[in-house]
Every structure is written in structure tokens, then in C-alpha cells.
Amino acid sequence: xxxxxxxxxxxxxxxxxxxxxxLMTDKPLSYCPGCGHGTAHRMLMEVIDEMDIVDKTIGISPxxxxxxxxxFMAIDMLGAAHGRAPALATAIKRMWPxxxxxxxxxxxxxxxxxTAETIHACNRGENITIIFINNGIYGMTGGQxxxxxxxxxxxxxxxxxxxxxxxxxPLKITxxxxxxxxxxxxxxxxxxxPNHVRKTKKALRKAFELQKENKGLSLVEIVSxxxxxxxxxxVNSNKWMEDNMFPFYQLGDIKxxxxxxxxxxxxxxx
Amino acid sequence: xxxLRLMKGNEAVAEAAIxxxxxxxxxxxxxxxxxxxxxLMAERPFERTGxxxxxxxxxxxxxxxxxxxxxxxxxxxxxxxxxxxxxxxxGLSYLAGAELPAVIVNIVRGGPGxxxxxxxxxxxxxxxxxxxxxxxxMLVLAxxxxxxxxxxxxxxxxxxxxxxxxxxxxxDGAIGQMMEKVVLFDxxxxxxxxxxxxxxxxxxxxxxxTRNHNIVTSLDLDPAGQERVNLKLxxxxxxxxxxxxxxxxxxxEDAEYLIVAFGLSARxxxxxxxxxxxxxxxxxxFRPITLFPFPATQVSNVGNRVKGILVVxxxxxxxxxxxxxxxxxxxxxxHYGRFGGIIPSPDEVLNALEQQIIGG
Amino acid sequence: MTEEIIIAGxxxxxxxxxxxxxxYSGVMQNKEVSWMPxxxxxxxxxxxxxxxxxxxxxxxxxxxxxxxxxxxxxxQSLDKFEKSVKPGGLLIYDPNGITRNPVRKDINIxxxxxxxxxxxxxxxxxxxxxxLGGFLKLKPxxxxxxxxxxxxxxxxxxxxxxxxENEKAIEVGKELLKPVHLAT
Numbered sequence: 017x018x019x020x021x022x023x024x025x026x027x028x029x030x031x032x033x034x035x036x037x038x039l040m041t042d043k044p045l046s047y048c049p050g051c052g053h054g055t056a057h058r059m060l061m062e063v064i065d066e067m068d069i070v071d072k073t074i075g076i077s078p079x080x081x082x083x084x085x086x087x088f089m090a091i092d093m094l095g096a097a098h099g100r101a102p103a104l105a106t107a108i109k110r111m112w113p114x115x116x117x118x119x120x121x122x123x124x125x126x127x128x129x130x131t132a133e134t135i136h137a138c139n140r141g142e143n144i145t146i147i148f149i150n151n152g153i154y155g156m157t158g159g160q161x162x163x164x165x166x167x168x169x170x171x172x173x174x175x176x177x178x179x180x181x182x183x184x185x186p187l188k189i190t191x192x193x194x195x196x197x198x199x200x201x202x203x204x205x206x207x208x209x210p211n212h213v214r215k216t217k218k219a220l221r222k223a224f225e226l227q228k229e230n231k232g233l234s235l236v237e238i239v240s241x242x243x244x245x246x247x248x249x250x251v252n253s254n255k256w257m258e259d260n261m262f263p264f265y266q267l268g269d270i271k272x273x274x275x276x277x278x279x280x281x282x283x284x285x286x
Numbered sequence: 287x288x289x290l291r292l293m294k295g296n297e298a299v300a301e302a303a304i305x306x307x308x309x310x311x312x313x314x315x316x317x318x319x320x321x322x323x324x325x326l327m328a329e330r331p332f333e334r335t336g337x338x339x340x341x342x343x344x345x346x347x348x349x350x351x352x353x354x355x356x357x358x359x360x361x362x363x364x365x366x367x368x369x370x371x372x373x374x375x376x377g378l379s380y381l382a383g384a385e386l387p388a389v390i391v392n393i394v395r396g397g398p399g400x401x402x403x404x405x406x407x408x409x410x411x412x413x414x415x416x417x418x419x420x421x422x423x424m425l426v427l428a429x430x431x432x433x434x435x436x437x438x439x440x441x442x443x444x445x446x447x448x449x450x451x452x453x454x455x456x457x458d459g460a461i462g463q464m465m466e467k468v469v470l471f472d473x474x475x476x477x478x479x480x481x482x483x484x485x486x487x488x489x490x491x492x493x494x495x496t497r498n499h500n501i502v503t504s505l506d507l508d509p510a511g512q513e514r515v516n517l518k519l520x521x522x523x524x525x526x527x528x529x530x531x532x533x534x535x536x537x538x539e540d541a542e543y544l545i546v547a548f549g550l551s552a553r554x555x556x557x558x559x560x561x562x563x564x565x566x567x568x569x570x571x572f573r574p575i576t577l578f579p580f581p582a583t584q585v586s587n588v589g590n591r592v593k594g595i596l597v598v599x600x601x602x603x604x605x606x607x608x609x610x611x612x613x614x615x616x617x618x619x620x621h622y623g624r625f626g627g628i629i630p631s632p633d634e635v636l637n638a639l640e641q642q643i644i645g646g
Numbered sequence: 647m648t649e650e651i652i653i654a655g656x657x658x659x660x661x662x663x664x665x666x667x668x669x670y671s672g673v674m675q676n677k678e679v680s681w682m683p684x685x686x687x688x689x690x691x692x693x694x695x696x697x698x699x700x701x702x703x704x705x706x707x708x709x710x711x712x713x714x715x716x717x718x719x720x721x722q723s724l725d726k727f728e729k730s731v732k733p734g735g736l737l738i739y740d741p742n743g744i745t746r747n748p749v750r751k752d753i754n755i756x757x758x759x760x761x762x763x764x765x766x767x768x769x770x771x772x773x774x775x776x777x778l779g780g781f782l783k784l785k786p787x788x789x790x791x792x793x794x795x796x797x798x799x800x801x802x803x804x805x806x807x808x809x810x811e812n813e814k815a816i817e818v819g820k821e822l823l824k825p826v827h828l829a830t
Binding site for chain 2: 041072073074076083084086090092096097100104105107110112115132133
């Protein structure tokens with residue numbers, strides 16, 4: 017009886033203080049509980065909603081955990097082959113120059129199989145936004161080693177930990193492409209706390225505003241957890257991410273207004 | 287009459303694309319077809335019609351640019367040659383799976399591997415039987431002249447949009463590189479955004495508030511759903527087989543023997559036919575213009591009236607399988623081929639006809 | 647009428663462009679034409695050749711192994727194509743650099759000292775037009791006004807000022823042609 021009372025009382029329209037954007041569909045997300053994808057999706061859709069650009073936005077989903085992003089985002093989308101999202105985005109933006117075009121890609125998609133497409137889209141300075149979810153692992157295929165897997169980190173294809181002498185080093189592709197003159201804005205964010213979520217949304221908004229001004233490519237990396245792949249509880253995985261991922265993949269702006277951000281001691285502390 | 291020009295086959299493809307109202311070309315240099323992009327970059331259609339021309343970082347990127355553009359309803363073209371087309375096979379499968387209209391030109395060179403840059407027809411199986419993964423077909427056109435290189439671009443775009451399918455123009459290095467007289471068709475303006483949206487209501491190009499969001503994908507994780515996709519594709523291919531077959535018959539009425547050949551081979555066989563007729567040998571030529579759908583009934587009708595059939599190809603015997611499937615086993619069917627970039631001469635073909643079919 | 651021609655020499659001698667000008671002139675005279683080059687590494691300094699067919703009818707094979715006319719500009723090409731001339735056919739060659747003269751008795755053979763003449767005039771670029779002139783003297787397949795149109799269509803606009811020089815070279819070629827052997 018108490019449940020009944022709570023539902024009817026609370027669900028009155030005048031009591032609603034927060035709801036999902038209409039640009040998220042009603043489909044239940046396919047992501048694991050605790051995963052950052054859902055939050056990243058929502059921030060992205062909120063930005064598009066608030067900018068009122070849905071009729072001019074074309075999104076591209078990758079292969080990976082977010083392969084079905086087009087089922088959750090109520091905008092026009094295309095599903096790309098593995099790694100090729102920046103190629104699709106290039107052609108689309110060139111032929112629809114007045115539209116907003118983004119790719120949403122994971123680390124395997126963007127930094128392994130799609131390295132060439134990523135680097136060349138960045139180098140051409142395509143006026144698109146790349147949203148890069150980095151969780152250091154292949155989530156969808158069951159926790160294999162990714163280009164961004166940390167040294168010593170265990171995965172199903174590095175069961176004794178990533179040995180950098182035989183398996184290579186984790187690839188900081190974000191810092192790498194930030195060097196390219198065609199890239200205008202690069203930032204690295206996270207979505208595991210309300211404060212980080214707010215910063216991520218601000219970064220996404222900035223990236224989409226820059227498309228309007230034809231400034232060049234913007235890349236927003238979101239370092240996220242993969243509690244299933246990392247084999248941890250969501251809470252522990254967020255703690256592990258802070259302790260291990262963030263020291264290697266430092267959060268903050270990397271390139272702003274076409275200029276690399278020079279890190280000072282004060283900014284390091286922030 | 288349209289404008290008259292002397293052009294290379296590759297240049298005719300490029301000019302025809304501009305005139306057909308193409309929205310974008312995406313490609314990567316490879317011999318013997320680089321003139322397509324070179325011509326477009328020199329002509330600067332982006333300033334005249336707004337057509338985008340972009341040199342991609344690889345054939346893999348180029349075919350995925352095509353997929354992106356096609357998914358928004360744009361009229362897009364790429365061209366490459368055999369090794370590059372192999373790299374595009376994944377993308378072609380995705381285009382077919384997502385039912386996207388696009389035109390792909392393959393200026394075939396000898397293979398396998400890096401092979402040679404000389405002309406060949408060894409990519410017949412890859413083009414006609416589906417070189418990528420999954421049960422799909424493309425409509426495949428086989429031009430035999432520079433004029434057809436031009437005309438087939440227009441035809442390919444029409445069919446690509448009519449059936450929502452990738453269409454391949456399967457040509458070869460010789461037709462790409464040679465120059466012939468071409469009568470160009472008149473410029474067709476590029477579609478406006480409104481016309482495009484009306485023609486392609488399925489395309490993902492920005493969702494107005496009046497409709498649901500469009501999704502372009504070839505993924506359906508539910509096997510029942512994926513089977514429905516396959517059934518729909520197969521129905522489309524059966525429809526093409528009924529309606530889209532193109533072929534040419536030369537002196538088949540009184541023929542006692544028949545040569546079957548496509549593309550450049552058919553041109554060479556035409557000369558061989560003239561030589562044979564001069565010697566009093568009654569031979570006809572059947573040229574499939576669409577390789578998929580294959581003119582099965584038509585070749586069977588002619589083939590079952592003659593004493594023997596010679597299939598001439600610049601490969602080790604690929605189309606001959608379709609000829610045999612079509613004609614059946616009552617008539618002798620033999621193959622004559624040269625490979626690796628060698629073009630058979632008319633004399634060789636006549637000799638093969640006399641040795642393998644008439645004397646054999 | 648069908649004329650099947652092979653033009654062969656070194657890359658850089660203007661073999662392909664001579665063929666193109668001839669073919670384009672044919673188009674302007676409302677003939678059917680085809681221009682089929684050898685392509686690939688040959689284009690970059692080695693031997694180059696092009697098959698040009700001009701006809702009143704639809705052209706069948708653009709690739710041939712015998713020709714009505716062979717226009718030969720180096721020794722390798724002479725070795726390769728002398729035997730490909732049809733009996734009663736025509737061979738025109740520039741003796742410059744030729745160490746073994748043609749030997750066929752069943753064809754008409756002419757020489758044209760075009761390289762020498764072009765060198766004397768300091769106009770290496772019109773060498774191929776001198777050779778073309780020699781051919782056109784024997785086989786006037788296309789009218790002079792259509793040659794001019796062919797030149798206009800073949801040459802980029804920035805080179806159109808050179809058209810009169812090219813036309814003059816064709817006339818010079820007609821004078822330079824010498825019979826070497828005539829089949830009876």
C-alpha cells in the first residue's frame with residue numbers, strides 16, 4: 017500500500033524535477049549496470065536537444081559495446097563497420113556541410129582497427145566531433161586487450177597482465193592526434209561523478225558549437241570504466257579507474273582553440 | 287546530339303558522374319584507373335555542380351566514405367582496380383546489407399596478388415558471385431566501349447536508387463586507358479535536399495520533428511530478423527533477374543557456332559567473327575551486358591540452336607560456369623582464355639574456335 | 647574505309663599525342679576512332695606505342711596484331727612491329743638511331759628524317775607532327791581543317807598559340823618523306 021501511495025503521489029507532473037531528454041528512446045539500455053556509456057549517451061543527447069539541432073544532426077555508431085547506440089539515441093544515425101566511423105563522418109560532413117556530424121567510438125574501434133581513419137580525418141581537419149570512450153578493454157567481445165590497456169593490466173588475451181615488451185604500450189591516441197594542425201579542440205573527461213558529468217557535458221557542448229564555426233575537428237575522450245571486463249563491482253571499478261587510469265590518461269583539456277595546452281604545476285594540481 | 291569528345295574510358299566515367307548529378311566521389315589512386323580522380327580534380331566539379339571529390343587515405347576508407355554518403359541519400363561513386371576492390375569487399379557487403387545505393391567502378395587488372403597493371407577479366411567471380419561476406423549480389427554492368435563506360439554510369443545510378451543496391455561497373459585496364467569517340471549525355475542537375483529527402487525517405491540526414499529517427503545499419507542480432515533481411519534481398523535479386531537483363535546478339539540468326547564474351551573480350555571476338563565469316567564459318571556473338579543478372583534464358587535460347595559454343599574471357603574460365611548452367615549439357619561448351627594481363631588476339635580466338643569447337 | 651595504325655617509339659617522343667591528334671581529327675571528320683596505348687612502366691622512359699584505328703564503321707577490336715600502317719621511331723619498335731604490317735601495307739620510319747634497316751619486300755617502306763629536321767629547327771616538340779605529316783601525305787584520311795580542330799581539342803588552351811607551328815610541321819613532314827622500297 018505504501019508503494020502505491022508513493023508512485024501515484026510522486027509521479028504527478030508538477031513533482032517532476034528531472035527527466036530524460038526526448039532524444040533518448042524508451043528502449044532499455046543494453047549496457048551493464050555501472051557502465052559509463054549510458055551517461056555519456058545522455059549528455060550527448062541533452063546537448064543536441066538544448067542546441068535544438070536534431071534536424072541537422074547525423075550520428076555514427078561504431079562496432080563495440082555501443083554498436084546499438086542508434087537504438088537509444090532518437091536521432092538519425094548510421095552504424096559503421098569496425099573502425100570506419102571517421103570515414104563515414106568525413107563524407108557526410110563534406111556533403112552536408114551545414115549539418116552537425118559526430119562519431120561515437122570505443123578504444124578498439126578508434127585506436128586499433130580504425131587508426132588510419134582516425135588520424136586522417138583528424139589530419140584533414142574534418143569539421144566533425146569524435147566522441148571517444150576509453151575503458152582500456154574490448155567490452156563487447158568479452159574483455160580482450162585493447163590498444164589502451166594499461167601495462168600489467170589483465171584481460172582475456174593478456175591473462176598474466178599486458179607485457180609491454182611483447183604486446184606493445186598503451187596508445188595515447190588522443191595526445192597523438194592533438195599534435196595535428198587540423199585538430200582544433202581536444203579534451204579528456206570522465207562521467208563517474210556528477211562533477212565530471214557536468215564537465216563532460218560542457219566539453220560536448222563546446223565541441224558542437226565549434227562545428228558551427230567550421231574550426232576543424234574536435235575530439236572529446238571520456239575515460240570510463242568497464243566493470244564487467246575488469247571483473248570488478250561498479251564502485252570498485254570507478255575507484256580502480258581513478259587510481260590507475262587517470263594517472264596515465266590525465267583528465268583535462270589537451271588542445272584548446274587550436275593550441276596545445278601547456279601544463280603548469282598549478283594546473284597539474286587542479 | 288550530345289557533346290562529342292575523344293576520351294579515355296576512365297575520363298568518360300568521371301565526366302559521366304559529373305553530368306549524372308553525382309554528389310560525391312571518393313577514391314584512392316591505383317593503376318590503371320587513376321585518371322578518374324585526376325580528371326575530377328582537374329575539372330573541379332565542386333565549383334560548378336557542388337560535387338565533392340576527395341582523395342581518401344585508402345580504399346577501405348573510400349568505400350566507407352561511400353557508405354556514409356549513401357546512407358544519407360547522396361549519389362556517390364568510387365573507382366578502383368582489382369587489389370583495391372578486394373580491400374573494398376567488406377564495405378560492399380555492408381552497402382548491400384544496409385541496402386544503400388552506390389556505384390563502384392572496377393577497372394580490372396591481372397592478378398592474383400599485386401599481379402600486373404595490364405587488363406584482365408579475372409574479377410568476374412568476385413563481382414558477380416559476391417566477393418564480400420554474406421548472401422548478397424550486386425547489379426554488375428560490363429561495358430565494352432568508352433561510350434558504354436559513359437552511359438553505364440548514368441544507368442548504374444538509376445538502378446542503384448531504384449533497387450537500393452550497390453551497382454558495379456566491371457571494366458578493365460584496356461577500356462579504361464583507351465580513347466574512343468563519346469557522345470556525352472546532357473547535364474542533369476544534382477538533386478536539391480528536398481528532392482533527395484523525397485527520393486530517400488529512409489536516409490539518415492537529420493530527423494525533422496515530424497518523423498521517427500532513421501537508422502542505417504546492416505545489423506540485426508535477432509536471427510529471425512536477419513532472415514527477413516535476407517529474404518528481402520533475395521526477392522530484390524529475383525526482381526532484377528526478371529527486369530534488368532541486358533545483352534547484345536551479333537549475327538546469331540544463322541549461326542552454327544556461338545562465341546560468348548563480355549566487355550573487351552567481346553570486342554576482340556567481334557573481329558574474330560568477321561575473320562570467321564570471311565572464311566565462310568557461320569558464327570554468332572552473344573555479349574552479356576549485365577553479368578548479374580546473367581542473361582541465362584537468352585543465352586540458352588541461342589546456345590541450344592548451335593553446334594558448339596566458345597566462351598572467351600581474359601581469365602581461366604569464370605563466366606563459362608554461368609553459360610554452362612544456362613545452356614545445359616546438350617551443346618559442347620569450351621573456354622578460351624588468356625590471363626595475367628594478356629589480351630587474346632582475334633586470330634587466336636578464331637584458331638581456338640576452329641580447333642576446340644569446329645574441329646574438336 | 648578502315649585504317650589500322652601502330653605508332654611506336656620511345657616514351658617522350660610524342661607517340662601517344664601524335665596518335666591522339668590523329669584520332670581526334672578523325673572524330674572531327676565524323677569517323678569512328680579508337681586509341682589504345684601501351685601503358686604502365688613503358689610510359690616512364692621506355693618504349694611507348696599506341697594503336698589508332700580510324701574507320702567509317704563501328705570498330706570491333708581496339709587491339710590488333712596486324713596493321714595497315716606502322717609508324718616506327720626507334721630500333722626496338724622496328725624489330726617488334728615490322729613483321730606486323732599487313733602485306734601491301736605501309737611502314738614509315740625515322741632513320742635516326744636505326745642500326746638495322748627494314749627488310750620486308752612485300753610492303754611499302756618510307757623514311758622520314760624528322761628528328762634531324764626538328765633538331766635543325768630547334769623545335770624538338772614538333773618532331774611528332776613532322777612524322778604525322780609524312781603519314782598524311784600518303785594517307786590523307788582527314789582533311790586539314792579537321793587536323794586543326796583535332797589540334798585544338800587535343801592541346802590544352804595554353805598551347806593553342808603553337809597550333810600554326812604544328813600545322814607548319816605537318817607540311818614540312820610531307821616534303822621530307824622519301825620512298826625506300828615499294829612493293830610491286
